[in-house]
Amino acid sequence: MKSIAFWMSKIDVRVVLFVLVVIMFAFAAGAPSACGGIGG
Amino acid sequence: MILAWAVIAGFAAGLGRAIIQKRRYQTPKLKYIWLVVIAFIPQFIAFQVPATRNVVPDQWIPLLLVGSQSLLLIFTLCNIRESGLVVLGLGLLLNLLVIVLNQGMMPISPETIYRLEPEGTAPYWVVGERFGVSKDIVLSQGETRLWILSDIFVLPFGLYRVAISIGDMLIALGAFWLLWSSGSPDITAEGETS
Numbered sequence: 089m090k091s092i093a094f095w096m097s098k099i100d101v102r103v104v105l106f107v108l109v110v111i112m113f114a115f116a117a118g119a120p121s122a123c124g125g126i127g128g
Numbered sequence: 129m130i131l132a133w134a135v136i137a138g139f140a141a142g143l144g145r146a147i148i149q150k151r152r153y154q155t156p157k158l159k160y161i162w163l164v165v166i167a168f169i170p171q172f173i174a175f176q177v178p179a180t181r182n183v184v185p186d187q188w189i190p191l192l193l194v195g196s197q198s199l200l201l202i203f204t205l206c207n208i209r210e211s212g213l214v215v216l217g218l219g220l221l222l223n224l225l226v227i228v229l230n231q232g233m234m235p236i237s238p239e240t241i242y243r244l245e246p247e248g249t250a251p252y253w254v255v256g257e258r259f260g261v262s263k264d265i266v267l268s269q270g271e272t273r274l275w276i277l278s279d280i281f282v283l284p285f286g287l288y289r290v291a292i293s294i295g296d297m298l299i300a301l302g303a304f305w306l307l308w309s310s311g312s313p314d315i316t317a318e319g320e321t322s
Contacts, residue, residue, distance in 0.1 A: 100152075102155045103153050103155055103310075105155075105161075106155040106156075106158070106310070107135065107139055107307070109158065109161055109164050109165075110135055110138075110303050110306060110307060111132065111135050112164050112165065112167075112168035113164050113167075113168075113200060113203075113216065113303070114131040114132070114134065114135055114216075114299055114300070114303045115131060115132075115168060115171065115172075116164070116167045116168045116171045116196055116197065116200055117197060117200050117216065117219065117220040117223060117295075117299050118131045118219075118223065118292075118295070118296045118299045118300075119223050119227070119234035119262075119263040119264065119279065119293060119295070119296060120130055120131065120279065120290050120291060120292040120293075120296050121234070121236055121244070121259060121262050121263070121264045121279050121290070121291040121292075
């Protein structure tokens, strides 16, 4: 439990938002093409 | 998908770094985040949501893609001092450049598509038209401007194969770097050196 609490204390809402922004940026900036023609 | 893995790996590495150093994972102070959201939403609708991606007309894709990536370029320039943003921005710029020069979509050659699907499924694509519901347009190497910047590298990725460009590689690297840097002891100092 103590180690879970320690891990959780390292993450806050700002971090979640930051990671989401990086995901959105990478998705919108990148243009890979997967087998089957699925973009992103 | 390959970009998503770069984000996951970068975040895991940065978080691990913060934990080892017994620090909080710090987020950089990015300006104008709403530009990223505005750039992302139309692409999400046009390329990802099954209910909508099949109904968005192909003629809209160039405007949507170039407009969206131009917003990202503005965001990048506003935050260029942050770690990883230079590499992310360079990847974006290379992708945007080749897209603008090739009818507003990322070129992919028939040879690359055959490498993606070597089993020889019935072709559902036509040279000169959009490749499925992706961001790509099928163009022969001879017809492609700045071919070297198009989707020319084919990588095995689990059960899939993925065609990526030099810009995609830089975006993956930049995303990893940005997330990794956020686990550093002094994020501001590191950001200023990039």
